[in-house]
Amino acid sequence: MGSRIYIEELSKHVGETVTISGWVYTKRSSGKIRFLVVRDGTGMMQAVIVKANVSEEVFNRFDELTQESSLRVTGTIRKEDRAPGGYEMDVSGLETISVAKEYPITPKEHGVEFLMDRRHLWLRSARQHAILRVRHEIVRAIREFFDSRGFLLLDAPIFTPAACEGTSTLFETDYFDLGKAFLTQSGQLYGEAGAMAFGKVYVFGPTFRAEKSKTRRHLTEFWMVEPEVAFNTLDDDMDLAEEFLEHIVASVLKNRMPELKILERNTKFLENVKRPLPRISYDEAVEILHKKGIAFEWGNDLGGTDETVISERYDRPVMVHRYPSQVKAFYMKRDPKNDKLALAVDVLAPEGYGEIIGGSQREDDYETLLARLHEHNLPQSAFEWYLDLRRYGSVPHAGFGLGVERTVSWICGLDHVRETIPFARMIYRLTP
Amino acid sequence: MGSRIYIEELSKHVGETVTISGWVYTKRSSGKIRFLVVRDGTGMMQAVIVKANVSEEVFNRFDELTQESSLRVTGTIRKEDRAPGGYEMDVSGLETISVAKEYPITPKEHGVEFLMDRRHLWLRSARQHAILRVRHEIVRAIREFFDSRGFLLLDAPIFTPAACEGTSTLFETDYFDLGKAFLTQSGQLYGEAGAMAFGKVYVFGPTFRAEKSKTRRHLTEFWMVEPEVAFNTLDDDMDLAEEFLEHIVASVLKNRMPELKILERNTKFLENVKRPLPRISYDEAVEILHKKGIAFEWGNDLGGTDETVISERYDRPVMVHRYPSQVKAFYMKRDPKNDKLALAVDVLAPEGYGEIIGGSQREDDYETLLARLHEHNLPQSAFEWYLDLRRYGSVPHAGFGLGVERTVSWICGLDHVRETIPFARMIYRLTP
Numbered sequence: 001m002g003s004r005i006y007i008e009e010l011s012k013h014v015g016e017t018v019t020i021s022g023w024v025y026t027k028r029s030s031g032k033i034r035f036l037v038v039r040d041g042t043g044m045m046q047a048v049i050v051k052a053n054v055s056e057e058v059f060n061r062f063d064e065l066t067q068e069s070s071l072r073v074t075g076t077i078r079k080e081d082r083a084p085g086g087y088e089m090d091v092s093g094l095e096t097i098s099v100a101k102e103y104p105i106t107p108k109e110h111g112v113e114f115l116m117d118r119r120h121l122w123l124r125s126a127r128q129h130a131i132l133r134v135r136h137e138i139v140r141a142i143r144e145f146f147d148s149r150g151f152l153l154l155d156a157p158i159f160t161p162a163a164c165e166g167t168s169t170l171f172e173t174d175y176f177d178l179g180k181a182f183l184t185q186s187g188q189l190y191g192e193a194g195a196m197a198f199g200k201v202y203v204f205g206p207t208f209r210a211e212k213s214k215t216r217r218h219l220t221e222f223w224m225v226e227p228e229v230a231f232n233t234l235d236d237d238m239d240l241a242e243e244f245l246e247h248i249v250a251s252v253l254k255n256r257m258p259e260l261k262i263l264e265r266n267t268k269f270l271e272n273v274k275r276p277l278p279r280i281s282y283d284e285a286v287e288i289l290h291k292k293g294i295a296f297e298w299g300n301d302l303g304g305t306d307e308t309v310i311s312e313r314y315d316r317p318v319m320v321h322r323y324p325s326q327v328k329a330f331y332m333k334r335d336p337k338n339d340k341l342a343l344a345v346d347v348l349a350p351e352g353y354g355e356i357i358g359g360s361q362r363e364d365d366y367e368t369l370l371a372r373l374h375e376h377n378l379p380q381s382a383f384e385w386y387l388d389l390r391r392y393g394s395v396p397h398a399g400f401g402l403g404v405e406r407t408v409s410w411i412c413g414l415d416h417v418r419e420t421i422p423f424a425r426m427i428y429r430l431t432p
Numbered sequence: 433m434g435s436r437i438y439i440e441e442l443s444k445h446v447g448e449t450v451t452i453s454g455w456v457y458t459k460r461s462s463g464k465i466r467f468l469v470v471r472d473g474t475g476m477m478q479a480v481i482v483k484a485n486v487s488e489e490v491f492n493r494f495d496e497l498t499q500e501s502s503l504r505v506t507g508t509i510r511k512e513d514r515a516p517g518g519y520e521m522d523v524s525g526l527e528t529i530s531v532a533k534e535y536p537i538t539p540k541e542h543g544v545e546f547l548m549d550r551r552h553l554w555l556r557s558a559r560q561h562a563i564l565r566v567r568h569e570i571v572r573a574i575r576e577f578f579d580s581r582g583f584l585l586l587d588a589p590i591f592t593p594a595a596c597e598g599t600s601t602l603f604e605t606d607y608f609d610l611g612k613a614f615l616t617q618s619g620q621l622y623g624e625a626g627a628m629a630f631g632k633v634y635v636f637g638p639t640f641r642a643e644k645s646k647t648r649r650h651l652t653e654f655w656m657v658e659p660e661v662a663f664n665t666l667d668d669d670m671d672l673a674e675e676f677l678e679h680i681v682a683s684v685l686k687n688r689m690p691e692l693k694i695l696e697r698n699t700k701f702l703e704n705v706k707r708p709l710p711r712i713s714y715d716e717a718v719e720i721l722h723k724k725g726i727a728f729e730w731g732n733d734l735g736g737t738d739e740t741v742i743s744e745r746y747d748r749p750v751m752v753h754r755y756p757s758q759v760k761a762f763y764m765k766r767d768p769k770n771d772k773l774a775l776a777v778d779v780l781a782p783e784g785y786g787e788i789i790g791g792s793q794r795e796d797d798y799e800t801l802l803a804r805l806h807e808h809n810l811p812q813s814a815f816e817w818y819l820d821l822r823r824y825g826s827v828p829h830a831g832f833g834l835g836v837e838r839t840v841s842w843i844c845g846l847d848h849v850r851e852t853i854p855f856a857r858m859i860y861r862l863t864p
Contacts, residue, residue, distance in 0.1 A: 006582065021827070040631050041630040041631025042582060068824045068825040070825040070827045097826070098825055098826040100823065100825045101824060103824055120817045123626065123630075129629070132584060135585075135587075136585045147568075147572055150440065150474060153567075155655060157854075157855040158590075158638050158640075160862075173603045174604075175862055176860070178862045181862055193553075194854065196473075197555035197560075198473040198555075199472050200473065205637070205638060206587075220591065220607075221590050385552045390530075392532040393456075393501050393529075394529070395453070395502045395529055421587060422589075428608070428609075430592075430593045
């Protein structure tokens, strides 16, 4: 038997006799030949059991094997282009480890809630494998991008003493004798402290929003990566964002094309994700809406439909910058040329996927930031540490946040974010 | 000026005139020569201002620069082995960005609480830079290890519906109409579902414990990496753990030696972290304690002092396996040779750092696992999904968890875990 072999390594073992440990995906019988499609988590392999080549005991063992039963199967590996995965095993031995009860997920169609209730089993299907492998590649590419550019990973705290933008959408927990702790919505403010210490950092972790939203784009718990760079302006921020998106998409196209095929993803829009990405101002975006006959009022935030109308005009993600400051957060710097505008940018994915990145240059002037805090009725005491970043060597700086699940959803071409994370948490779902 | 240059890249710019944007770390004056040590987050550089070479305005600007004031400094780069970082700049221009108020953290000694209250500023010091760069390298090495071995990253949920090992040490939050959600203590059970789907996975994220512990080893929020592998036994688990530790330590020694020097870390014990690591049974560990005259009763868990006594006998981490099942979790498989023992392993770091890894082979038999749930008074309904993993193609499997902060603490040789994470959360600390 030797060391353990995985199906993904079969190409290196053609002509050899190996043992694969895995589970029955499907099986079929054709007289004196029996076929098992075995999965081991790394791929699928067809195992061919010929009556003349095995003992009667082994041949009959096939009968007890139900879908998802676990087994060890031994045999010689042969290249076979027609087989799933491209290799077949001529079986010489077969050991049943555990016979599975009647498996609830069958090749027939199931409702989404049925599948989400069985998410721990649904993960075994080819489609979910493809999505979660793309997710892995996106996370890997994100870290590679920042690690190779000298950014320090700054793990921001999950427990925070105060709300960044009000407490209405925060989860809270009792925290010993210190009162309430709130689960972070964003590590950005901590990222800013990190940027002042390390020049360029990225925060990457789960974030939480207690929004009562039931849309196809909302999870209560989702992963976000947030780079923050000292001395960066809004233009630098947009340069970084487009280079970053290009890198992520190129990595998936390079390393996960088989998975995109399984997902039947039309990769045309993905192949277009190359610099430069179009950059339009909020004012120009409003003009686009008005030309389309949409009664959009200047000063409002762009809604989902508005974003779709705008992004439809481009063959790749589009950057919309300089939003009205009234719809943006207190920490965003105002445009020196127009105080009504914030130096903010949202990146809208094509094909109606909407915002995947939100960023801005931050307010770096102490007095201005203090005034903003008061305008937003935020308690100064909770932000003294944040104000310190403007007291002690303030510099221009900028950053953005990219939501991992929305990015996975867009790149995989999914209808809903619930499949982009192993165990989705939504307003009506906390299990399994 | 050209594109932005960071201090860590100075070796490529010797003889060139460049601009560095950063902060004043220290300064001193010596007649007609003035010295600024500038930090930019990537390193330190001495900038030399010679009166004869600059305008009077630039020369006098030196006077206003307080510690941590931000500035842009332009000049020619020269190799200078005696200077911090190895390069000096002969200054031709200097622009003040922001004059810092009197900086609270000075070269004098400060109390730990004083520094922790100013953690957002303390991060700027050389020692904290070194620690967090080692942390980054450890995280990078962890991901590299699993990514290069075909493990799928499985982000387990933070919100969980039920407690893995009782609710007494769990943080809880209201979850819409679904009652309470608990913050995860471990992603292991979800990792097991992942292993049955993908063969080999790793969970890597923050975990939470509401323990009222004030020791130097406890945080309420800490990062844990948890691999889980289908078909692995306890021996395989120990093989994986020792290969993993060897990789992490070797990566830090290879890539972060300057940081270990700053921390004055004696790397002798780190250089010993090579396979094979010693493996002793719990019984053998008890014998060691008894020979040392310690009145340790068989059946108890090893305490911190016990761990120190045991690990002192070895020059590298030691694996202690087969603990009494009564002190271990319900999901651990019993030793088929002795039902009183669990197929568990703890890895104890040398130099008194104690447990850094805890793992086990998992119970894979449905009936046995069900009986264990009842013995531990755990509600079966909350674990039906977990039992499903034994209903549908159960296989032997094993995994472990490594605490990132304890590993950073050990590798850096620190007294307390509070410096191993950017913003530590402890029973008495929730700020900044």
